[in-house]
Structures are given as structure tokens and as C-alpha cells.
Amino acid sequence: MTSTTKASLSGLELLRAGAASIAQRPGIGQLLGMEVEALEEGLVSFAVTTQPAFANPLGDVHGGICATLLDSVMGCAVHTTLEAGVGYSTIEIKVNYTRTISVEGRRLTAIGKTIHTGRRTATAEGEVRDDEGRLVAHGTTTCLIHRSDPPSERT
Template identity: 30%
Template sequence: MNKALEGLKMVIGKEAKEVSPSPYGAWLNGKLLAVEEGHLEMEFTVRKEWANPSGMIHGGIYAGIMDDVIGMTSYTLGREHFYAAVNLNVDFLRPSQVGEKLIVKCQVIRPGKSVLHLECQIFGEDGKLKAKAASNLAKTAFGFA
């Protein structure tokens, strides 16, 4: 039984500020839409504090969202150890405006024992790809608190 996955399934539809053990994840405040082993989908709403001076989302927020969702997706595997990102390769493809809803989809591509490889995509309300990332995560000596 995958206790991590079962725990995540119990919070589908809830905002992260209510349930996330991560202060950063709670601040981002995404809503979990769907989760399966190796796959996760979330929704985020672009907030004013995420915008750059032009009024569009700051690229660092796209990267931060994907990094956080990648970490959550690695957790769906139910492994005993924590996996930490060793890289994050991001492509910024389209801007997003304050108030816009974003759908983030992430999947484990290679579930190795010591290194995981994941890919993540952010889509706008219109279904167009806004940003994408790939990341490798390495097994650490740490477990989960």
C-alpha cells in the first residue's frame, strides 16, 4: 500500500494553504485536481504578488510552481527517502496575467532507484502550453518528517 498516494488522494480539491506541509507550497496555494502514482495535476491562480512590472507572471514563479509540483509528484511513488532536485531545466513559452488560472501537469518519466526524472507542464485556461520543465531528483539520506 502506498500511504503517500492515499494521503494525497484525501486532499484532492483542497487548497494547499489548508493541507501542505511545505510553507512554500502553502504560499503558492495550488489546488490538487488529480493524483495517481507517478502523475499529479494541480490548479493555480496567478496572483498580483507573482507579477513582474509588466503585469505578467515572473518566470521564477513558473519555475517555483513546477519545482514544487515535481517534488510532490516524486512523493506519489511512496518511497521511504526524500528525493531532492539536482537540476531544473525550464522553458518559458507564453506569459500569464494576474487572475488567470493555470493547470499544471507532472509525470515521472524514469523512476530510478537513486535518480528520478520528471517532466512538468503549465497550461493556460485556453489549453495552450505556457511553460515546461524537466528535472532530475537524487535520493537523499533523509526521510519524511
């Protein structure tokens, strides 16, 4: 997909086009083996299956895996609400962990939902659950919205 084509798609359309092609998925999604579960306006869900490469020094899933899942679903939930040619970046992310996770093939599902999308910032919340439905992490994010403002609106 060309950059011109990407710029003409809304955030939701761009994410759906990327989900349709594994080759177009971002590197982090390929690296962790993320699978798209849901892509709707204001709501995104991705899943991964744990593996030994996800281990922290104690042998459980490293907290960065859940943080990455949360950053991905919350940011992408914001992206689904943006019009064509508008981007975003994470300003901050807050993650709470509620239990340890085995590296032995547990399926983790993350859901991100927008709370508010404004002109310059957006907020979202997310949670990660294991394959038994238990909450393993939850978080919030604030994203900066990248718009090309007309010269009369710039400060």
C-alpha cells in the first residue's frame, strides 16, 4: 500500500486493510504474533499466545508483553476514530498488573476502548485477560492527535 493510499484512508479503514494482509502488519505485531480479534470504531481487540521467549528472569511472562498489548489496542482504538490523514502518538501509558502469567501457551486477549477523542488529544482504556477470562492487566493512555491545521488555526 502506498503512502498516498494510506493518507486517503480513515484510521479504521487503514487498520482493516492492514489486518487483511499479514505482510502489512506492523513489525511489533509480527514479532509477538498478534492476531486481530476485533476492529470497530472506538474498540479494538488483539490476542497473543505466550511462549518461552516472553519470559522475565523469574520465568513468567514479562510485563512488557502486556504493556505492549495495551499500548497497541488502546492506541489503535483511538486510531479507529480518526479521519483520513490524521495520525496519533502515545503521550503516556499507565499499566496495572493483577497476576503472573505462564509462558507455556496461554492465550492473552487485550481489548482497547476509546474514552474521548478530541481535536488534539484522546484517551483510551484497556484490559488484558487470559484464556480463563481472568484479568491479568489493565491500563489507560493519552494520545496526541497529529492534524494538519489550516494556518489560521495554528497557535
